Amino acid sequence: MRIGELARATGVEIETVRYYEKSGLLPEPARQANGYRAYSARHLERLAFIRHCRALDMPLADIARLLDFNDHPQSDCGDVNTLIDAQLARVRARLASMHALEAQLAALRARCREPHATQECGILHELVAAAHGEACACHPAPGRGGAGHADPRVFAADAEAPERPGRCDNQAG
Amino acid sequence: MRIGELARATGVEIETVRYYEKSGLLPEPARQANGYRAYSARHLERLAFIRHCRALDMPLADIARLLDFNDHPQSDCGDVNTLIDAQLARVRARLASMHALEAQLAALRARCREPHATQECGILHELVAAAHGEACACHPAPGRGGAGHADPRVFAADAEAPERPGRCDNQAG
DNA sequence: GGTTGACCCCGTAGTGGCTTCAGGGTTTCC
DNA sequence: GGAAACCCTGAAGCCACTACGGGGTCAACC
Ligand SMILES: [Zn+2]
Ligand SMILES: [Zn+2]
Ligand SMILES: [Zn+2]
Ligand SMILES: [Zn+2]
Numbered sequence: 001m002r003i004g005e006l007a008r009a010t011g012v013e014i015e016t017v018r019y020y021e022k023s024g025l026l027p028e029p030a031r032q033a034n035g036y037r038a039y040s041a042r043h044l045e046r047l048a049f050i051r052h053c054r055a056l057d058m059p060l061a062d063i064a065r066l067l068d069f070n071d072h073p074q075s076d077c078g079d080v081n082t083l084i085d086a087q088l089a090r091v092r093a094r095l096a097s098m099h100a101l102e103a104q105l106a107a108l109r110a111r112c113r114e115p116h117a118t119q120e121c122g123i124l125h126e127l128v129a130a131a132h133g134e135a136c137a138c139h140p141a142p143g144r145g146g147a148g149h150a151d152p153r154v155f156a157a158d159a160e161a162p163e164r165p166g167r168c169d170n171q172a173g
Numbered sequence: 174m175r176i177g178e179l180a181r182a183t184g185v186e187i188e189t190v191r192y193y194e195k196s197g198l199l200p201e202p203a204r205q206a207n208g209y210r211a212y213s214a215r216h217l218e219r220l221a222f223i224r225h226c227r228a229l230d231m232p233l234a235d236i237a238r239l240l241d242f243n244d245h246p247q248s249d250c251g252d253v254n255t256l257i258d259a260q261l262a263r264v265r266a267r268l269a270s271m272h273a274l275e276a277q278l279a280a281l282r283a284r285c286r287e288p289h290a291t292q293e294c295g296i297l298h299e300l301v302a303a304a305h306g307e308a309c310a311c312h313p314a315p316g317r318g319g320a321g322h323a324d325p326r327v328f329a330a331d332a333e334a335p336e337r338p339g340r341c342d343n344q345a346g
Numbered sequence: 347g348g349t350t351g352a353c354c355c356c357g358t359a360g361t362g363g364c365t366t367c368a369g370g371g372t373t374t375c376c
Numbered sequence: 377g378g379a380a381a382c383c384c385t386g387a388a389g390c391c392a393c394t395a396c397g398g399g400g401t402c403a404a405c406c
Binding site for chain 2: 070109112115116117
Binding site: 186188189192196207208209227232233234 | 362363364365366371372373
């Protein structure tokens with residue numbers, strides 16, 4: 001099985017297959033006389049395993065560990081659970097922040113109905129006002145203040161940010 | 174105002190401030206005799222604007238455009254709306270895929286209750302079975318088949334993937 | 347035998363939004 | 377005069393790919 005066939009069989013790009021090999025996730029295959037990679041069914045299975053885990057958005061390092069567990073059937077599966085739990089926690093954190101983000105963006109979007117000069121655009125007005133430390137539609141104070149964030153720092157990543165997006169913690173977290 | 178003060182005032186890391194300058198988002202400030210950057214209130218405002226937009230997870234390129242609109246008050250705000258709408262669409266797509274992902278991971282996690290040898294771990298069994306093309310807890314067929322995905326390719330990014338994570342489209346999309 | 351086209355090889359650089367590092371200089375306080 | 381805190385620059389690292397450049401290989405067809 002050459003790399004193109006493997007790629008087609010799994011729906012993975014050829015470059016990605018080579019990348020996985022270079023990253024140590026996929027073992028180096030045998031080579032034909034002309035230097036072409038020659039894959040076995042085991043490679044196909046392993047690659048499908050990797051893609052399945054990637055579909056669950058697991059990082060490659062975690063996938064490597066899962067593959068390791070698989071290769072050592074005697075080991076304890078507690079670490080597998082820890083790993084899945086961590087991934088689940090990551091996904092839930094991102095889910096929450098995406099949820100907040102959607103509300104914020106929708107509120108901001110509602111500030112402009114029909115096109116006009118940017119000078120009078122409710123969206124830009126909100127953004128500028130927020131930059132001045134005033135309350136904004138997208139980040140209303142959650143009750144404990146009345147006015148919105150009076151400090152630009154509210155948008156900072158304080159302590160533990162809810163993963164990637166949504167560095168704004170003043171009502172999302 | 175030196176870079177450290179600006180950074181503290183906005184809750185941004187110093188390196189990030191310099192990065193924004195290098196990226197053209199923040200104009201080059203004046204310099205003191207010793208070469209230190211000297212920022213004005215306008216820089217502070219602009220940086221707060223940037224961070225607010227970043228809190229809405231907008232890409233820096235979009236933020237640059239928003240700043241441009243702000244600097245040209247005569248221009249039409251239609252493009253602002255387009256930009257926000259695109260961001261909202263991105264967020265909603267990711268929200269949906271995160272949602273699906275959470276269900277998938279939770280289903281997978283439920284396959285292992287108490288620790289044991291990986292050999293008999295329900296989680297690893299599921300992952301291996303899925304790699305063989307069998308049905309898995311995390312990706313049950315959505316009705317139109319009965320059995321799960323019988324083809325490893327289901328995890329491929331076919332056509333338009335729902336943004337970053339969740340390359341698995343067989344029930345999430 | 348020449349050429350087209352589909353394959354394959356390798357190494358490097360680019361993506362986004364930072365963060366970190368290496369290797370310095372400046373200012374301030376004790 | 378020495379330590380701590382601040383500042384400077386440019387380059388590299390992170391993640392998971394993706395794209396590119398410059399080649400080699402192989403079958404088929406004219
Ligand atoms: Zn408008
Ligand atoms: Zn806001
Ligand atoms: Zn288990
Ligand atoms: Zn699955």
